Amino acid sequence: MSELPLIFTVAGLALLVGLLLAPLETLGWWAGWIEGDETDRPMDEPADKPPVPDNIRGYIVYLTGISGVSGDVFLPEEERFLERLDASLDDYVVVKDVYPYSVRNEALTGQRVFARVWRFALNMKLSGKGLQRWLGFLINLRNVFQVMVSADRRYGPLYNTGFARLIVRSLLHHGYERSSGMPVYLLGYSGGGQIAIGSVPYLKNMLRAPVTVVSLGGAMGADPGAEDVEHIYHLYGKRDGVQRLGWILSPSRWHIGRWDILPLSRWNHARREGKMTFLFMGDMRHNGKEGYLDNEHSATGDGRSNLTVTVERIVGIVREHDATYYHPAAA
Amino acid sequence: MHRPSWDVTGRHMETFDVDFTGFGAAISTIYNIITAILRRERGIIAEMHTEDGVLLLSLVVVFIAGLSERIGQSVVLFVNEVSPRRMVFSLVVGALLFVGGYVLWMVLIWAGASLLFRPGASFRDVAVAVGLGYAPLSLGFLALIPYFGGGILSLLYLWVFVVATAAVGAVLNLEPWQAVFVSSGGMLIILVVRSTIGLPLVKIARRIRNLAAGKRLELKVREAVEKRDIEPLLQLITGEVEQVERDNE
Numbered sequence: 001m002s003e004l005p006l007i008f009t010v011a012g013l014a015l016l017v018g019l020l021l022a023p024l025e026t027l028g029w030w031a032g033w034i035e036g037d038e039t040d041r042p043m044d045e046p047a048d049k050p051p052v053p054d055n056i057r058g059y060i061v062y063l064t065g066i067s068g069v070s071g072d073v074f075l076p077e078e079e080r081f082l083e084r085l086d087a088s089l090d091d092y093v094v095v096k097d098v099y100p101y102s103v104r105n106e107a108l109t110g111q112r113v114f115a116r117v118w119r120f121a122l123n124m125k126l127s128g129k130g131l132q133r134w135l136g137f138l139i140n141l142r143n144v145f146q147v148m149v150s151a152d153r154r155y156g157p158l159y160n161t162g163f164a165r166l167i168v169r170s171l172l173h174h175g176y177e178r179s180s181g182m183p184v185y186l187l188g189y190s191g192g193g194q195i196a197i198g199s200v201p202y203l204k205n206m207l208r209a210p211v212t213v214v215s216l217g218g219a220m221g222a223d224p225g226a227e228d229v230e231h232i233y234h235l236y237g238k239r240d241g242v243q244r245l246g247w248i249l250s251p252s253r254w255h256i257g258r259w260d261i262l263p264l265s266r267w268n269h270a271r272r273e274g275k276m277t278f279l280f281m282g283d284m285r286h287n288g289k290e291g292y293l294d295n296e297h298s299a300t301g302d303g304r305s306n307l308t309v310t311v312e313r314i315v316g317i318v319r320e321h322d323a324t325y326y327h328p329a330a331a
Numbered sequence: 332m333h334r335p336s337w338d339v340t341g342r343h344m345e346t347f348d349v350d351f352t353g354f355g356a357a358i359s360t361i362y363n364i365i366t367a368i369l370r371r372e373r374g375i376i377a378e379m380h381t382e383d384g385v386l387l388l389s390l391v392v393v394f395i396a397g398l399s400e401r402i403g404q405s406v407v408l409f410v411n412e413v414s415p416r417r418m419v420f421s422l423v424v425g426a427l428l429f430v431g432g433y434v435l436w437m438v439l440i441w442a443g444a445s446l447l448f449r450p451g452a453s454f455r456d457v458a459v460a461v462g463l464g465y466a467p468l469s470l471g472f473l474a475l476i477p478y479f480g481g482g483i484l485s486l487l488y489l490w491v492f493v494v495a496t497a498a499v500g501a502v503l504n505l506e507p508w509q510a511v512f513v514s515s516g517g518m519l520i521i522l523v524v525r526s527t528i529g530l531p532l533v534k535i536a537r538r539i540r541n542l543a544a545g546k547r548l549e550l551k552v553r554e555a556v557e558k559r560d561i562e563p564l565l566q567l568i569t570g571e572v573e574q575v576e577r578d579n580e
Contacts, residue, residue, distance in 0.1 A: 027406065027409035031409045032412055040564075151477075152477045152478045153553075154480075158552070165561075
């Protein structure tokens with residue numbers, strides 16, 4: 001046990017270094033210090049890319065949670081969730097190849113220097129229990145730092161511009177036409193919620209189209225992007241402590257009873273304008289067992305799994321919003 | 332060389348010789364004074380302010396604090412797309428301008444103390460006390476930490492204010508309220524002067540910063556982002572640039 005102080009010191013120093021280095025990718029990208037950035041050109045077209053159907057009513061961009069390592073590797077429950085969502089919204093294109101925790105869409109497992117570390121952490125996360133599972137938590141920690149960069153009033157504008165550009169790049173790849181006005185929904189899970197709301201003003205400007213945010217247990221700061229969004233739908237479970245973190249760390253979202261602590265903040269302004277809807281998901285956790293994506297457990301008690309309820313809620317939101325604002329005649 | 336001593340509360344502390352005779356000794360001296368102040372060894376500045384070479388030591392501490400603070404605030408340089416070489420140059424120039432700010436505050440504190448409470452107060456003593464008081468800002472690089480960095484920097488500034496005020500009070504033998512009065516008065520005067528008759532000085536400092544960076548710096552991040560033309564970036568990802576290149580060929 002005599003090594004315990006040493007272990008804590010090393011861990012504390014590593015944490016500090018991680019925090020200090022967190023904004024560097026964003027700053028280096030913005031200042032043009034990173035040569036040969038792959039995201040500075042269109043995405044490669046697959047040879048067998050299917051054409052975009054004519055009946056498409058909008059695009060849904062999925063931003064994975066803080067456990068994500070890339071835009072193409074998902075946890076099994078996320079895979080199942082996206083398949084169900086895709087099947088339920090066949091007149092929407094579900095885009096899921098944008099990695100929200102890197103302004104250069106660089107998968108953790110594709111990094112030059114630390115790829116092995118992240119691959120190891122991912123394997124621990126997927127297969128391990130106990131201590132091994134905690135090693136996998138390194139990925140979450142690293143991604144939380146990027147969420148903090150997005151929520152920071154100094155770094156946020158740079159990060160969120162960079163990320164909005166990645167979304168545009170991916171949307172174009174999936175057949176989106178810029179300036180077509182086709183609605184875009186950003187579906188942000190966990191930390192993806194903050195990055196979604198942060199990138200809205202820049203994305204809206206780049207696409208010249210309405211952008212709506214659906215936050216699934218999103219840990220959102222009081223981002224000024226709230227004023228530019230069409231609407232924010234925030235889904236939250238009773239036992240989801242992660243989404244509550246966004247509230248705890250954002251004084252602009254605090255209130256005493258009906259009184260806002262900072263009534264003039266952009267967040268509160270957007271809320272008063274009726275741009276936010278908070279939807280209670282019952283007795284659900286943030287992730288894992290009894291989480292939003294759990295296909296075994298039923299928080300509602302009516303036999304529907306949490307996953308089914310979550311998918312139905314999101315589909316309902318998209319359909320209702322679409323019918324109210326974009327295609328009222330078709331409702 | 333370390334010497335055992337006791338601070339004002341009777342707590343044991345280590346004072347040491349101020350030694351600038353060699354590079355290693357100088358580094359050791361700077362490290363010792365900064366860590367002693369960060370360990371909140373009350374009385375260390377009062378104990379050491381008469382040592383030979385301590386004025387130089389206090390200037391070095393202010394420069395290090397300035398450099399660290401500038402690193403913490405370097406997002407302004409990144410957002411203005413400053414090159415790596417210009418970045419280093421700008422940080423050093425920024426640290427020197429920071430030392431200028433220290434001189435201004437220190438002179439005002441000395442003038443206030445001399446005029447109001449201690450006629451003939453030693454200029455050197457005040458210079459040392461205020462200078463060493465900047466030691467907490469040697470952690471100014473922590474402002475780089477996302478989300479909490481701004482708050483951390485504010486706390487470090489508050490810490491500097493408390494240490495410098497206490498040190499001035501100790502070396503000039505002032506009552507606590509007198510020390511607070513002269514140091515906060517000095518700061519208030521700087522704030523007022525900066526936005527009134529001191530504007531030309533502020534403009535000169537800004538011009539020096541721009542010269543070091545090699546471009547006119549936009550100091551507000553959000554405005555710098557909004558000013559940047561995003562269209563060329565979009566043309567890259569839409570493939571329009573490749574198309575133009577192909578057409579030119």
